[in-house]
Amino acid sequence: MNYIGTRGFHNHRTFAGALLDGLAPDGGLYVPQSWPSLDAAELATAAKGDYGVLTEKLLTLFGVDVLGAEAVKAAAAKTKAAFLRNGETPLTQVEDNLWILELWHGPTLAFKDMAMQMIAPLTDAALSQRGEKLTLVTATSGDTGAAAVRAFAGSAHVRLVVFHPLGRVSPVQRLQMTTVEADNVLNIGVEGDFDDCQRFVKQLLGEASLKETGLISSVNSINWGRLLGQVPYYLAAAAASGADHPEFVVPTGNFGDAFAGWAGRKIGANVGHLHAAVNSNDALSQAINTGRYVRHQATPTASVSMDVQAPSNFERLVFEASGREGAATKALFDTFAADGDVTLSADMQSALKAEVSASTVSEETTKKTIKHAYDAWGQVICPHTAVAVAAALERKSGKPIIALSTAHAAKFPEFVTEALGFAPEVPEAIQVLYGRKETITPIKNDYAAALAAVKGFVG
Numbered sequence: 130m131n132y133i134g135t136r137g138f139h140n141h142r143t144f145a146g147a148l149l150d151g152l153a154p155d156g157g158l159y160v161p162q163s164w165p166s167l168d169a170a171e172l173a174t175a176a177k178g179d180y181g182v183l184t185e186k187l188l189t190l191f192g193v194d195v196l197g198a199e200a201v202k203a204a205a206a207k208t209k210a211a212f213l214r215n216g217e218t219p220l221t222q223v224e225d226n227l228w229i230l231e232l233w234h235g236p237t238l239a240f241k242d243m244a245m246q247m248i249a250p251l252t253d254a255a256l257s258q259r260g261e262k263l264t265l266v267t268a269t270s271g272d273t274g275a276a277a278v279r280a281f282a283g284s285a286h287v288r289l290v291v292f293h294p295l296g297r298v299s300p301v302q303r304l305q306m307t308t309v310e311a312d313n314v315l316n317i318g319v320e321g322d323f324d325d326c327q328r329f330v331k332q333l334l335g336e337a338s339l340k341e342t343g344l345i346s347s348v349n350s351i352n353w354g355r356l357l358g359q360v361p362y363y364l365a366a367a368a369a370s371g372a373d374h375p376e377f378v379v380p381t382g383n384f385g386d387a388f389a390g391w392a393g394r395k396i397g398a399n400v401g402h403l404h405a406a407v408n409s410n411d412a413l414s415q416a417i418n419t420g421r422y423v424r425h426q427a428t429p430t431a432s433v434s435m436d437v438q439a440p441s442n443f444e445r446l447v448f449e450a451s452g453r454e455g456a457a458t459k460a461l462f463d464t465f466a467a468d469g470d471v472t473l474s475a476d477m478q479s480a481l482k483a484e485v486s487a488s489t490v491s492e493e494t495t496k497k498t499i500k501h502a503y504d505a506w507g508q509v510i511c512p513h514t515a516v517a518v519a520a521a522l523e524r525k526s527g528k529p530i531i532a533l534s535t536a537h538a539a540k541f542p543e544f545v546t547e548a549l550g551f552a553p554e555v556p557e558a559i560q561v562l563y564g565r566k567e568t569i570t571p572i573k574n575d576y577a578a579a580l581a582a583v584k585g586f587v588g
């Protein structure tokens with residue numbers, strides 16, 4: 130299994146190459162050269178079994194075994210530890226045909242842990258094969274950065290730079306990143322939004338002067354390795370629900386999680402329709418529903434991690450919906466980068482709609498849904514989860530739906546308290562953060578400043 134790019138890059142990379150590149154050399158995103166498929170019965174059996182074994186099977190299917198069977202096993206064990214709740218698949222049925230999948234039982238209490246815990250040993254294995262060091266540049270609207278810092282702090286082979294939008298992640302998310310004392314981690318606060326941070330990351334990955342200092346990649350979901358770690362839980366959850374091709378409703382920011390579900394469906398697993406639920410930063414749902422993809426500045430919301438207006442993985446979906454046309458995909462995203470406004474062809478729009486649907490959930494509905502989840506089911510959910518649950522309740526008409534719960538409510542205590550009238554219980558992993566010293570390098574919203582900060586760090 131090798132990888133090609135969404136913008137026409139066809140010099141096949143192995144999984145290790147794609148992992149260490151982050152983005153294809155022409156700025157496209159890596160995708161499998163062709164989608165592997167497994168016998169549906171075989172996939173169903175694997176999905177019902179041990180989560181580690183399921184993950185190993187999927188990683189091998191996507192060519193991760195190029196890093197050796199031991200690395201695959203170690204990575205699968207890490208993701209399994211972040212996934213299980215009391216040793217079980219963390220799926221709760223709250224109503225007939227409605228389940229919530231809790232993906233926040235890992236060390237930073239968000240779904241990003243599953244892939245990040247997995248990608249760290251894989252990165253180590255890839256680097257020791259090549260005997261090189263790596264700089265990882267990563268943008269975050271809160272959860273990715275926290276999970277990346279946790280997974281890579283202290284690594285001997287990796288330097289990690291995390292860009293977050295200043296004042297636009299939750300205080301708990303910020304503390305999870307900035308209180309970690311590790312010489313190999315640099316937290317940069319940008320006077321901008323997440324999309325600015327992600328733009329810097331993409332530009333840095335192509336920066337020739339930086340490549341002279343060594344390998345450079347990213348652990349955002351633009352990196353195929355990151356996204357792959359999010360595929361197994363779709364299969365496991367569908368199997369645990371007992372439903373036939375359940376629909377998944379995914380709270381969506383950078384569209385990586387939803388695309389991971391799409392990938393699960395593509396390989397023939399028991400994964401039904403994919404629905405992306407977004408907050409008022411709804412460029413993605415507007416693109417799919419109206420055919421116009423327009424870049425706006427992100428508006429701060431309670432579901433901060435989804436404050437994304439240029440979702441990177443939309444490019445993977447467009448590539449697939451176009452029939453894997455690299456030139457057409459490149460043209461569309463070049464226009465978007467230049468003008469911030471693209472009108473999709475009618476064919477493209479209907480091809481996208483055949484793959485996923487999307488809807489927007491307001492702040493008011495998000496708050497009401499947090500209250501409803503507690504009153505009706507005794508569930509204390511975070512604002513991101515509430516966006517998904519609201520969309521799921523809207524779509525429910527007798528079909529089985531699994532809504533993804535992406536973070537612990539205590540990462541967003543203010544809004545949850547406003548909604549419920551009491552504060553969510555604070556786990557020990559959060560309590561210990563208060564009072565610790567924070568280190569942040571603030572910069573203006575300026576690429577030259579971002580480059581200078583990274584160069585100053587990597588030397």
Ligand SMILES: N[C@@H](CCOP(=O)(O)O)C(=O)O
Nearest residue numbers: 269270271272273349350434
């Ligand atoms: N929601 C994210 C934004 C980055 O997403 P990623 O999946 O591409 O890493 C966050 O919490 O940082």
